[in-house]
Amino acid sequence: MPAPHRSHRRITIVGGGFAGLTAAISAAEAGADVTLHEAHRSLGGRARTDEAPYRTNEGPHALYRRGPHYPWLQQRGLLGPLAPLGLREAARIRFHHHGELHRVPPLALLRLRSRTDAPVDQDFLSWASAHVGEPAARAAAYYTGVATFHHDPGLLSAAFTHRILYRTTRLNPEARYIKGGWGALISRMADHARGLGVRIETGSRVDALPEDRPVIVAAQLDSARALLGDDSLTWSSSRTALIDLALRAHPKKQRPAGRRQPADLFVVSDLDRSGWIERFTAQDPTLAPPGEQLLQGQVGIAPHETRADGIARAERLLDAGFPEWRERVTWRRDALATGRTGAVDLPGTTWRDRPAIDRGNGVYLAGDQVAAPGVLSEVAFTSAIEATTLALSAARSATGARRPAP
Numbered sequence: 082m083p084a085p086h087r088s089h090r091r092i093t094i095v096g097g098g099f100a101g102l103t104a105a106i107s108a109a110e111a112g113a114d115v116t117l118h119e120a121h122r123s124l125g126g127r128a129r130t131d132e133a134p135y136r137t138n139e140g141p142h143a144l145y146r147r148g149p150h151y152p153w154l155q156q157r158g159l160l161g162p163l164a165p166l167g168l169r170e171a172a173r174i175r176f177h178h179h180g181e182l183h184r185v186p187p188l189a190l191l192r193l194r195s196r197t198d199a200p201v202d203q204d205f206l207s208w209a210s211a212h213v214g215e216p217a218a219r220a221a222a223y224y225t226g227v228a229t230f231h232h233d234p235g236l237l238s239a240a241f242t243h244r245i246l247y248r249t250t251r252l253n254p255e256a257r258y259i260k261g262g263w264g265a266l267i268s269r270m271a272d273h274a275r276g277l278g279v280r281i282e283t284g285s286r287v288d289a290l291p292e293d294r295p296v297i298v299a300a301q302l303d304s305a306r307a308l309l310g311d312d313s314l315t316w317s318s319s320r321t322a323l324i325d326l327a328l329r330a331h332p333k334k335q336r337p338a339g340r341r342q343p344a345d346l347f348v349v350s351d352l353d354r355s356g357w358i359e360r361f362t363a364q365d366p367t368l369a370p371p372g373e374q375l376l377q378g379q380v381g382i383a384p385h386e387t388r389a390d391g392i393a394r395a396e397r398l399l400d401a402g403f404p405e406w407r408e409r410v411t412w413r414r415d416a417l418a419t420g421r422t423g424a425v426d427l428p429g430t431t432w433r434d435r436p437a438i439d440r441g442n443g444v445y446l447a448g449d450q451v452a453a454p455g456v457l458s459e460v461a462f463t464s465a466i467e468a469t470t471l472a473l474s475a476a477r478s479a480t481g482a483r484r485p486a487p
Contacts, residue, residue: 090476098126101299103465109277120286130264143256150462164258164365173347189217199243206235226355230422232381241426294443295472322391327412349402355381
């Protein structure tokens with residue numbers, strides 16, 4: 082796509098993650114003169130992917146194909162190759178329930194999925210328990226931990242958690258995996274932005290709002306709060322223990338009666354607590370060296386729990402789904418993510434109650450904890466598009482006001 086004709090409209094973007102790059106591309110396509118500042122030496126934010134040999138994302142990442150960002154990326158040729166998720170991988174999904182592994186989840190999950198009456202002002206557990214009983218309601222709530230990262234999604238708004246349940250239990254799964262990790266997507270977006278004329282300045286920390294407006298702040302909410310000096314910029318998020326593992330490929334040793342060691346599972350979803358382990362090399366072997374498997378997992382932890390508590394639960398989930406995994410470890414990393422897991426809505430609130438995109442005086446917010454609909458990165462995308470639309474309108478108004486009368 083050729084670079085559009087440049088106008089006198091100037092837009093500054095603070096933050097070079099998925100939201101910031103979305104805003105930069107959208108603004109440049111509309112003819113604005115765009116400068117993007119990223120404090121780190123590399124772009125991507127939480128969408129960064131580590132360099133080889135283990136190409137890990139910051140926690141499990143997937144792209145939901147029914148989200149608004151999917152066709153937007155596709156139309157611009159930015160999706161790139163996607164790692165296939167075939168029937169073989171789907172057959173290797175297990176659900177950890179009542180301490181055992183099952184091939185299918187409780188049928189109550191599908192019964193709840195079909196309902197359309199989940200209320201905003203009631204917690205999910207209470208609402209779901211009235212329809213399928215408390216044990217099944219808890220299992221359904223914990224299942225949504227894959228996309229809420231919350232330690233107890235049953236405490237959240239029924240409407241919010243049910244929407245996650247609906248999106249994540251499709252018989253034709255929405256999740257798609259970017260080959261090479263999300264960093265590959267970020268690289269394509271950055272190249273595309275530069276091709277449109279966007280000036281990208283990495284290692285450029287912005288400690289005070291630029292005087293030249295409009296400005297789109299596409300940073301974490303706590304960073305935006307400090308930059309804007311606005312204590313109202315808060316919203317509920319989650320605390321999550323993350324675990325990354327590289328394992329030697331499963332040995333093909335003989336078992337009694339001539340049975341071979343079964344292949345590693347693809348996913349273990351915990352329905353007894355909030356937790357998820359995924360073998361990302363099942364669909365993209367390039368993420369680890371030949372002969373090794375890359376696993377990434379996340380376990381939601383309560384405010385009073387420690388990272389060690391979460392990692393211990395992750396290890397118990399590994400014990401259930403990947404026996405003898407300790408003997409096969411070639412690399413490991415543990416981490417704690419706090420306030421970096423997107424917005425969650427408590428009973429009585431929706432995405433509309435989150436911090437507004439328009440902060441006044443030519444300042445706009447974009448990110449995954451602001452007032453925009455969607456799931457996970459969809460919130461960042463949608464808020465970036467809205468922030469760009471508002472910023473362009475403000476820039477046009479300012480340009481018109483400065484133009485001398487004929």
